[in-house]
Amino acid sequence: MTTHTVRLRSRHMVADDTMAFHFEKPAGFDFKPGQAIDLTLEGSAGQLPGGEDLKHAFSIVSAPHQEELVIATRMRNSAFKRALGALPADGSAAVDGPFGSLTLHKKPDRGAVLIAGGIGVTPFMSMLRHATHERSPRELRLLYTNHRPEDAAFLTELRDLERQNPRFTLVATMTRMEQSTLAWEGPVERIDGELIRQAAGAMAHPAFYLAGPPAMVEAVLQTLSSAGVDEDDVRSETFFGY
Known part of the structure; x- marks a missing residue:
């Protein structure tokens, strides 16, 4: 370097x-x-x-x-x-x-499910900005979890990117809305197998990318393993002390 x-x-x-x-x-x-x-x-x-x-x-x-x-x-x-x-x-x-190797698969026709907890969204912002700029044909789904909307970095920009990029879908969920002063009409559950299946939709053989706090990343890795996702189809990055 x-x-x-x-x-x-x-x-x-x-x-x-x-x-x-x-x-x-x-x-x-x-x-x-x-x-x-x-x-x-x-x-x-x-x-x-x-x-x-x-x-x-x-x-x-x-x-x-x-x-x-x-x-x-x-x-x-x-x-x-x-x-x-x-x-x-x-x-x-x-x-x-x-x-770092938390980078998208080389084949642009292979879809990706991005799963971010809190500030773990940062590497995915680079991916989504660039894919939108390049008009990439890749299907991209971001499952983004935070405690409250107030904690969700780049949420407004992500919504803008979803409007600009027909190949990108955002699924944001908040888990402590009782502590928020803002309105929220989206999901309020923690990330589980059903939410991941909904985010992936009908995407064929997607690759999964995870970034966030250690407990969240470990829980999602276990969920994907239980769902039969091959570990070769998963890349993860743990954010300590953020």
Whole structure:
């Protein structure tokens, strides 16, 4: 992997306690939708007491055709998140990458069921943005679960992508609506075999892609296994500490 120095262009909230950071894209930086980078905050503002630079892996939210590198994260009270939140406009960071195998199957005629929990939606945003831009013939279904609509990063954009892309279907479900102040007319159950079957619809031999908290990913993997889905048809990524 090659290390690049990048500068922060802007930041904005994409859900409660969730922020997207827009960095400049290095010249010649190529990646596949679904891949990730290591972001290192250098210098005294981003160092631990022992003098080590703070580093964290992030899926790339932006698509390859876009002229920026975007990440998104829950803003927890960790040393890295505090340093990232304090990074000034035009502040610099180091990027290593890209890496990761959570990428779509090479055959565009093979459909994909994307299953995301919370901030696990980030690699799928890159896939969906790029597929829409490229007018890909691939059938894409996103099953996206959150506690509340307030927690669902990029939900408005996902609805826009669904309107733009006739090959993409969004199924969003909220599991703690009693804690929400917003209206919600969609599903309110947790992800189970029936919800996955509904999301897959009549798709023939789809590939499954999972990203989210460890407990959610493990539960979905067990559900898919119980349904007879071959492990070769499943790719997953666990998001720790997000």
